[in-house]
Amino acid sequence: MNLVLFGPPAAGKGTQAKRLVSERKLVQLSTGDMLRAAKRSGSELGLKVADIMDNGKLVSDEIVIALIEEQLDAQAGAAGFIFDGFPRTVAQAEALDSVLQKRGESVDSVIRLKVDDASILGRIATRFAEQGRKDDNPETFKVRLNAYNTQTAPLLPYYSAQGKLTEVDGMADIETVATSIKEVLDRQASPKGEPKKSFFARLFGR
Ligand code: ADP
Numbered sequence: 320m321n322l323v324l325f326g327p328p329a330a331g332k333g334t335q336a337k338r339l340v341s342e343r344k345l346v347q348l349s350t351g352d353m354l355r356a357a358k359r360s361g362s363e364l365g366l367k368v369a370d371i372m373d374n375g376k377l378v379s380d381e382i383v384i385a386l387i388e389e390q391l392d393a394q395a396g397a398a399g400f401i402f403d404g405f406p407r408t409v410a411q412a413e414a415l416d417s418v419l420q421k422r423g424e425s426v427d428s429v430i431r432l433k434v435d436d437a438s439i440l441g442r443i444a445t446r447f448a449e450q451g452r453k454d455d456n457p458e459t460f461k462v463r464l465n466a467y468n469t470q471t472a473p474l475l476p477y478y479s480a481q482g483k484l485t486e487v488d489g490m491a492d493i494e495t496v497a498t499s500i501k502e503v504l505d506r507q508a509s510p511k512g513e514p515k516k517s518f519f520a521r522l523f524g525r
Contacts, residue, residue, distance in 0.1 A: 320345065320399035321424060322504070323406070323415075325474065326432035327467045328460070329442040330489050331496060335432070336403040338497050343504075346394050349403040350383045353390075373453045375462030377407060377470060384414045391418060399427075407471045412478070428507055429478040430500055432489030439464070 322345070324332040336347040354372060357365035368378045383405060391400070406412040419425050434442075440460070447455035454463060478484040487499040 320504075320508075321402070321419065321427050322399070323402045323426055323429040323478070324432065325429055325478075325484075326489060327434060327439055327471075328463050329439050329446065330432040330434045331493070332403045332432060334493060335496060335500055336401045339401055339500070342501075343398070345399045345401050346390075346397040347401045347403055348387060348390050348405065350378075350386060350405040350407075351403075353386050354378060354383075373459070375454050375459040375466065377466050380408055380410045380414065383407075384411060384418070387415065388418050391422065395422075402426075406474060407466075409473055409477055412474055426478075426483060428485065428504065429483045430503055431475065431484060431486045432496065433486050434489040436464070438490055 320343070322339070324336055326332055333349060333352075336349065339345055340347050354365075354368050358369050358372065359365065364382070368382065371378050387402075387405060394400075402415070406415050415426065443455050443460050444457070446452065447457075447460075453459065475484065485503045487496060487503065489496055491499070
């Protein structure tokens with residue numbers, strides 16, 4: 320099961336991904352977390368991406384795709400992955416399709432957390448006050464929201480054309496959003512909404 324959690328910054332992707340990790344034994348791959356860790360470690364990669372991130376712009380496709388491939392290899396035995404904050408451009412989505420295909424896998428589901436701009440701005444103001452993340456300051460956040468609207472939102476038609484996209488109300492409280500996601504995943508686990516077949520029906524092909 321490979322799931323893409325989709326939505327603007329501060330939509331709650333990280334929060335929901337962490338819950339799914341403990342409930343469904345999936346591995347969370349957050350490019351934002353990976354890049355922040357690289358920044359903190361002061362590695363060559365970290366130095367390269369620091370300014371771009373602090374200014375609210377997107378890191379190059381090449382860099383994030385390499386990070387994702389590295390993790391897919393490192394955790395090859397996983398039951399599945401939750402992609403959080405990736406893909407963020409159509410080129411990244413195409414690359415993800417092809418790296419998964421090479422491994423005999425695919426993106427199974429894309430869940431979009433829908434949150435309106437006013438709430439996003441409110442959540443970011445709170446996060447900035449609490450955590451002081453540089454790219455959460457109001458000016459930089461505008462740049463990030465713009466990157467989302469121009470570079471990331473075009474992924475919606477990409478996944479919707481493949482019949483993989485489901486929307487969930489991201490404005491509800493954390494528990495309610497978690498329940499909505501669970502319902503989507505459970506529904507998709509029994510294909511085409513068919514009732515689960517009994518053991519004997521499966522055995523005899525009926
Ligand atoms: P948020 O927590 O607000 O959703 P993230 O933690 O996902 O934001 O990302 C923080 C920053 O890291 C982005 O503004 C961008 O600079 C960089 N980044 C993260 N993921 C990607 C990606 N897939 N492509 C390009 N840049 C990325």
